[in-house]
Amino acid sequence: MTEATGKVVGVNGNMISVDVAGNIALNEVGYVRLGDSRLKAEVIRIRGSRAELQVFEMTRGIGIGDEVEFSHELLAVQLGPGLLGKVYDGLQNPLPELAEKCGFFLDRGVYLDPLPRAQKWEFTPKAAKNTRVSAGDTIGTVPEGIFEHRIMVPFFLPGEYTVASIVEKGAYSITDTVAELVSPDGTTIPVTMVFEWPVKRPITAYTNRRRPTEPMITKVRLIDTFFPVALGGTYCIPGPFGAGKTVLQQITSRHAEVDIVIVAACGERAGEVVETLVEFPELTDPRTGRSLMERTVIICNTSSMPVAAREASVYTAVTIAEYYRQMGLNVLLLADSTSRWAQAMREMSGRLEEIPGEEAFPAYLESVIAGFYERAGVVELRDGSVGSVTIGGTVSPAGGNFEEPVTQATLKVVGAFHGLSRERSDARKYPAIHPLDSWSKYPGAVEPELTEYARKVLFNGNEVGQMMKVVGEEGTSLDDFVGYLKSEFLDAIYLQQNSFDPVDAAVPTERQRHVFKLIFRVFSGRFKLATKDEARTLFNELQLKFRDWNGAEWNSDDFSRIETDINAALDASIEGIEHDAESLVAQTRKAE
Amino acid sequence: MRKVYNKIEEISGNVITVAADGIRYGDLAVVTSRYGESLAEVIRLSGEKVSLQVFSGGRGVSTGDEVRFLGHPMQVSFSDNLLGRIFDGGGRPRDGGPALHEDLIEIGGPSVNPSKRIIPRNMIRTGIPMIDLFNTLVESQKLPIFSVSGEPYNPLLARIAMQAEVDIIVLGGIGLKYDDYLYFRETLESGGALSRTIFFVHTASDPIVESLLVPDISLAVAEKFALQGKRVLVLLTDMTNFADAMKEIAITMEQVPSNRGYPGDLYSQLASRYEKAVDFNGAGSITILGATTMPGDDVTHPVPDNTGYITEGQYYLRNGRIEPFGSLSRLKQLVNDSTRLDHRAIMDGMIKLYAAYKESLEKKSMGFRMSEWDSKLLAYGEIFEREMMDLSVNIPLERALDRGWEILSECFEPAETGLRTELIKEFWPTKE
Numbered sequence A: 001m002t003e004a005t006g007k008v009v010g011v012n013g014n015m016i017s018v019d020v021a022g023n024i025a026l027n028e029v030g031y032v033r034l035g036d037s038r039l040k041a042e043v044i045r046i047r048g049s050r051a052e053l054q055v056f057e058m059t060r061g062i063g064i065g066d067e068v069e070f071s072h073e074l075l076a077v078q079l080g081p082g083l084l085g086k087v088y089d090g091l092q093n094p095l096p097e098l099a100e101k102c103g104f105f106l107d108r109g110v111y112l113d114p115l116p117r118a119q120k121w122e123f124t125p126k127a128a129k130n131t132r133v134s135a136g137d138t139i140g141t142v143p144e145g146i147f148e149h150r151i152m153v154p155f156f157l158p159g160e161y162t163v164a165s166i167v168e169k170g171a172y173s174i175t176d177t178v179a180e181l182v183s184p185d186g187t188t189i190p191v192t193m194v195f196e197w198p199v200k201r202p203i204t205a206y207t208n209r210r211r212p213t214e215p216m217i218t219k220v221r222l223i224d225t226f227f228p229v230a231l232g233g234t235y236c237i238p239g240p241f242g243a244g245k246t247v248l249q250q251i252t253s254r255h256a257e258v259d260i261v262i263v264a265a266c267g268e269r270a271g272e273v274v275e276t277l278v279e280f281p282e283l284t285d286p287r288t289g290r291s292l293m294e295r296t297v298i299i300c301n302t303s304s305m306p307v308a309a310r311e312a313s314v315y316t317a318v319t320i321a322e323y324y325r326q327m328g329l330n331v332l333l334l335a336d337s338t339s340r341w342a343q344a345m346r347e348m349s350g351r352l353e354e355i356p357g358e359e360a361f362p363a364y365l366e367s368v369i370a371g372f373y374e375r376a377g378v379v380e381l382r383d384g385s386v387g388s389v390t391i392g393g394t395v396s397p398a399g400g401n402f403e404e405p406v407t408q409a410t411l412k413v414v415g416a417f418h419g420l421s422r423e424r425s426d427a428r429k430y431p432a433i434h435p436l437d438s439w440s441k442y443p444g445a446v447e448p449e450l451t452e453y454a455r456k457v458l459f460n461g462n463e464v465g466q467m468m469k470v471v472g473e474e475g476t477s478l479d480d481f482v483g484y485l486k487s488e489f490l491d492a493i494y495l496q497q498n499s500f501d502p503v504d505a506a507v508p509t510e511r512q513r514h515v516f517k518l519i520f521r522v523f524s525g526r527f528k529l530a531t532k533d534e535a536r537t538l539f540n541e542l543q544l545k546f547r548d549w550n551g552a553e554w555n556s557d558d559f560s561r562i563e564t565d566i567n568a569a570l571d572a573s574i575e576g577i578e579h580d581a582e583s584l585v586a587q588t589r590k591a592e
Numbered sequence B: 001m002r003k004v005y006n007k008i009e010e011i012s013g014n015v016i017t018v019a020a021d022g023i024r025y026g027d028l029a030v031v032t033s034r035y036g037e038s039l040a041e042v043i044r045l046s047g048e049k050v051s052l053q054v055f056s057g058g059r060g061v062s063t064g065d066e067v068r069f070l071g072h073p074m075q076v077s078f079s080d081n082l083l084g085r086i087f088d089g090g091g092r093p094r095d096g097g098p099a100l101h102e103d104l105i106e107i108g109g110p111s112v113n114p115s116k117r118i119i120p121r122n123m124i125r126t127g128i129p130m131i132d133l134f135n136t137l138v139e140s141q142k143l144p145i146f147s148v149s150g151e152p153y154n155p156l157l158a159r160i161a162m163q164a165e166v167d168i169i170v171l172g173g174i175g176l177k178y179d180d181y182l183y184f185r186e187t188l189e190s191g192g193a194l195s196r197t198i199f200f201v202h203t204a205s206d207p208i209v210e211s212l213l214v215p216d217i218s219l220a221v222a223e224k225f226a227l228q229g230k231r232v233l234v235l236l237t238d239m240t241n242f243a244d245a246m247k248e249i250a251i252t253m254e255q256v257p258s259n260r261g262y263p264g265d266l267y268s269q270l271a272s273r274y275e276k277a278v279d280f281n282g283a284g285s286i287t288i289l290g291a292t293t294m295p296g297d298d299v300t301h302p303v304p305d306n307t308g309y310i311t312e313g314q315y316y317l318r319n320g321r322i323e324p325f326g327s328l329s330r331l332k333q334l335v336n337d338s339t340r341l342d343h344r345a346i347m348d349g350m351i352k353l354y355a356a357y358k359e360s361l362e363k364k365s366m367g368f369r370m371s372e373w374d375s376k377l378l379a380y381g382e383i384f385e386r387e388m389m390d391l392s393v394n395i396p397l398e399r400a401l402d403r404g405w406e407i408l409s410e411c412f413e414p415a416e417t418g419l420r421t422e423l424i425k426e427f428w429p430t431k432e
């Protein structure tokens, strides 16, 4: 291909128009020369010899006639050992290293190696000479923290190859050749430990996709018990500002039972990333005993960073997630917020003067969102192992109204919906996931019959609550009132969970199951009660006991003491079993 | 390189277009009309057509007027000489003092590398229980006051500024009423804070486009002081005016509006200003308090809505009080674990009870019989509003916490409060 070059003929915000000589591709990377520096940009439209590029940097100072060089490469990330624990911007520029070089500010046009070149990795060959391999097959491994990082046949190599040579076990840097492959036509291809992959193309070097069925434990009761997420599944968290989207993702990034977490801080506050950045190295992952940072990659393109790089950042994140999935690992990608990504597309679409859709979002919004979530999934790899990418995205709807394009497009494609409600967060009922509006298509951690019954209790309590608004407490029967108190009780001590309490913040599934049995005892019980005031007093006391119980360490003396105490209180106040619960009670008894 | 052009091809609203070459995006120009000189900024380049927004407005500009390009973007002088001075939105003296030209810095610079930020950790005490106890303000926080016009948001800003322990105060006035400007000046003067204050004041009668410069100028100056290790407090009032000025330009440039006429990049534009709030690793800090008036008392209006998604909480001012619902300090949990053991529990517990009070109040207004529990809540709500919410209350956090326990014990039995047993044991006031 001939070298393509161009000259700037227009600047509009972060979009430039360029007159091009030579051939260029859509999504190809180009660089605008500005004095000594080169500003990275991506081709987003081509019409004749005129191309539009979105510039990943501030465009101030660019002038008509400035030169543009094209790279012939699509926007890509580098994949190889050393990604874990890194903090990157949306284009995989390592931020701490950038700070070392440039100081306090993000200077334009400085692009550093995403992966350390000098570092040596202990390589163990896995593919023997003369074996036949294809894209995604493991040719060796290196230890990366607690993981066996697979060095794989680069995903972009089509067809089959023969391993012509492979290095001995030993220490190598990522750019050293570790193997040579020969293609059927006799070409020799050197393989190193690093290669590039274009971020906007899914990695598909697997044999099979499976339906996600196994729960991904978050240790948030409301999620695991009522609105579960599956490994390899997708879910979204829409909610107005301040409802708790970010906190929910932060605690999930800490406690979720997965191998690797990719945090994509997309167009929101820098301060929130700093919390993760500073705290994770200090926190130990209870599953491994190592620092949480060792299982985390942070892609950070916060709200004041260039908008075009924000658009790229979610793709950078999901590509890294897919890469580790190819090693048979369970990866969780948390994107906060997908609305900012959609807005970045909207800004660019507006500059391109495309015909706007609803709220000025581009017409292709839905298909782009669907395409992103489609990159999640459980896959079977060629060696039989199984890996998964789970995607959870927050949505920040304008005015907190879910009837807007991004929320609606997302709801069409995800498997679980955790809708946050302003009323609940205003009343400090965290996590503010609305228990009646939210849904999940995945199986959960607690017996479905019990959660189904609990749902009925909530639903019924809500009905009574609505009715009481009309007829008042005096117009409500004692039975109905107790039903209402039961739903309030469930809300207060099970649905609500204090993320800032050391014990309550993360509740293992075993404990959820255990506690839920006792809650079911409260639900199914007919209580000896004469008046509503008596009922309220009893449920206040029960709430207090359960709240203390929630604060007690799992399996501690305190925990059993409070449990005994609760059982005693229930023995004293329950006189029978609610009719609709009889068969369930019999069933659970039998199970024990 | 100074280039002069005498032919303006297009004048539309506050945007003019000239044919020129060698011009760079973001460059400044001086437009001279018979009404005087005005700065203008390049906002689009298309072939040889250069579009500029004229800070003093397009009115009265004629096609034959002179446009002189300065060859650099907007700058402001930075030195200690700024302290105690008052400038207009464009950085010109408003106090009769000398214009400053030395040590020019660019405004609207790049954002801070997130890895050079530290986690905020210093509480800013205000003596206002609705802030200190329920929504603690933290150094380096960015936080607006949401209010309808007519609420005392400017006095509240001034009061916090006077009480906060900071080294430098930068006041950015955007469409500020002249009386309010005088109020700020007098309050800071009588509090002895004028010599550590810098004003960039665009008043309601100044040209609208000029208001666009105020946040950037104020924050550029604040950033330089912060890099010198100073703790800087920036007050921006009113950011809704800033957004409206952007809207005007966007419409003139025929951009497709996203929501109620506001441009699609409203969020990014506001964010690039608010995100200047920072606690530098190894230098000072910038705290930003803004005022965001809500047209029609509607938080879902694009300006408060986008702001809320950017800032680290908001104080919701209504009927002269900071409302507990809708108000939020997102950084409070970074500091309220080390204030006092009972801080978080009192904070959550009292608000939950206040929410229950609101429900009882609603029932009462519908004529329902009040249960014993309702009556307790009604009594509680009244005391809470009087002793915690009223803005005239001025007590330190510790006193407010004590008062919280007293109020709870006056109104409820321990088990009714929803507080954990251990805290009740330690803090529940014993009746003499």
Ligand SMILES: Nc1ncnc2c1ncn2[C@@H]1O[C@H](COP(=O)(O)OP(=O)(O)O)[C@@H](O)[C@H]1O
Pocket (backbone or CB within 6 Å): A239, A240, A241, A242, A243, A244, A245, A246, A247, A248, A430, A431, A432, A497, A498, A499, A500, B328, B329, B330, B331, B332, B333
């Ligand atoms: N699970 C929770 N427990 C306690 N407080 C919470 C919880 N979730 C949110 N909050 C409070 O609400 C604030 C806003 O939450 P955040 O997650 O930042 O909202 P969003 O991302 O939806 O705008 C937090 O700073 C915190 O004070």
Ligand SMILES: [Mg+2]
Pocket (backbone or CB within 6 Å): A245, A246, A247, A268, A336
């Ligand atoms: Mg958030």
